[in-house]
Amino acid sequence: MAENIFLQISLLLALTVGAAFILRLLRQPLIIAYLAVGVLAGPMFFNLLKGGANVYDAFAKIGVVLLLFVVGLNLNLGYLKKIGKVAIITGLAQVTLTALIGMAILQALKFSLLSSIYLAVAITFSSTIIITKLLNEKKHTESMYGRYVIGLMLMQDFVAIIIMMILGITRQQAEFSAGAPLALKIIFLAGFILALTKYIAPAILKRVADSGEFLFVFTLAWCLGIASITYWLGFPVEVGAIIAGLTLGSTPYQPEISSRVKPLRDFFIVLFFIILGGSLELNNLRASLAPGLILSLYILIGNPLILYILYRLHKFNRRNSFLSALTAAQVSEFGFILLYTGAGIGHLGKNEIPVFTLVALITIFISSYLITYNERIYHFLKPFFALFGKDNRTQKEDDAASYDVWVFGYHRIGWKVCEALIEKKIKFAVVDYNPEIISKLKKRGVPSYFGDASDIEFLDALPLGEAKLIISTLPTVEDQRALIAHVKHNGKIRRGRARQAPFFIASLYDDAYLQELYEMGADYVMMPHLLGGQRIYDVLKRGHWAKEGLKKLRQYQKDEHNSRFEALGARHC
Secondary structure, three states, X not given: OHHHHHHHHHHHHHHHHXXXXXXXXXXXXXXXXXXXXXXXXXXXXXXXXOOOHHHHHHHHHHHHHHHHHHHHHOOOHHHHHHOOHHHHHHHHHHHHHHHHHHHHHHHHOOOOHHHHHHHHHHOOOOOHHHHHHHHHHHOOOOOHHHHHHHHHHHHHHHHHHHHHHHHHHHHHHHHOOOOHHHHHHHHHHXXXXXXXXXXXXXXXXXXXXXXXXHHHHHHHHHHHHHXXXXXXXXOOHHHHHHHHHHHHHOOOOHHHHHHHHHHHHHHHHHHHHHHHHXXXXXXXXXXXXXXXXXXXXXXXXXXXXXXHHHHHHOOOOHHHHHHHHHOOOOOOHHHHHHHHHHHHHOOOOOOHHHHHHHHHHHHHHHHHHXXXXXXXXXXXXXXXXXXXXXXXXXXXXXXXXXXXXXXXXXXOOHHHHHHHHHHOOOOEEEEEOOHHHHHHHHHOOOOEEEOOOOOHHHHHHOOXXXXXXXXXXXXXXXXXXXXXXXXXXXXXXXOOEEOOOOEEEEEOOOHHHHHHHHHHOOOEEEOHHHXXXXXXXXHHHOOOOOHHHHHHHHHHHHHHHHHHHHOOOOOOO
């Protein structure tokens, strides 16, 4: 049995790599490849999923848990508050209107009331993963429309959490006739979340965050442990996964945790989508074709139209309204999870997931082009918009967090670099892998980020866009390589316009790699032993080797040593 599962997974991954390679060449979202492989591996074609159903179900469940854990981890309520009431009102109005109109369409297509509700809610959510990925590729995440689109995604995620809670309560009510046990469990769960967020998680993370391996293992144990506890209380594991993410999302270690979990999440979510694609059978496809096409047209045309009107009512100009609306023309992976959960509860039959799978294939495929070429589409439609008169609404692009200089590594050399930047009143931020340093820097009001500079996922999450200079004091050549490659590759484009990549000052303890770093794009490489030799050269040349001169140097050294610790105490940096 184990060998059979091993061979099946090997074949699935081989098919996935082939399909993903083709779609990568066509610049399509990889989720299409996963669903397509599922269809090929399902009963319609090769029937590779016929054995080991329990194993695949477990893989799918882990994928869902990890996906929702990352959703909770990135659910930044502070950011949602920052962009104001527009994202909240627009998000709630869009979810409500899309669901109501979708429900009316599904009722007209003769779906049952419960099926109509589930499908209508499932199609209201747009794919956070796809939208964020494509906006990142276009460098539009910090544009005005990009920021409000991300706010809309956060609002949708928040609504999704509420829905998962409602499903948990529905399951509980089916098991208990009295309301008291359920009410007590909800109160206990709320108190449990509060204790985790304020006291337990921060205390544990301080002790484990200095080891990347330990942090990764702890994160997995935390995610699955919290999910198991909520399941023991009678709620779905999906609710526990989101709670686990929320409890860690407010900590300074959030970017590093997110970057370490995402690769594992991606592996299991691949299997999840393959299994969902495998649920599409020939008979189901015939029955799903007409409703799938109708719902796809509604998502591709109706949903953007709803959002366009809502943004115009909030006095957005036509361009920002159009670009924002066009991003929402696809369904989300959460829709699968919602239908998957509903089927597990017994609310749904066999037709809803195949219909939604078809809608996902169509809308994700087309919307990837709509987002990629949204500016061209808008300019093509400009004559049509001109028929409605001049657009008198203008908006200034808000500047997101940006820094002129980034200092990677604070402990030895970086603190002195920061002193110089403070004296020159230059706007800068620090990246370090020591949680104690990050905590103290934040208390002093210094912008600082906890994370591993060799982690590409982490680097992608940093606002490096406006940097003019990157200074790395990191000790290993591997870190220097990863950081230089990332900065030089991604630093030349900003909001769709060409710009000069930031200057890069690296550090190196072994001159064997000096030429390599220069060839990779470093503008200057500090070598501490050469700098130390130069310092001694200056001492000897100036005659400080007399007793009085050495005494002054010793005092200067002592003062410098003390100021380094004061930098993390009473002083700013």
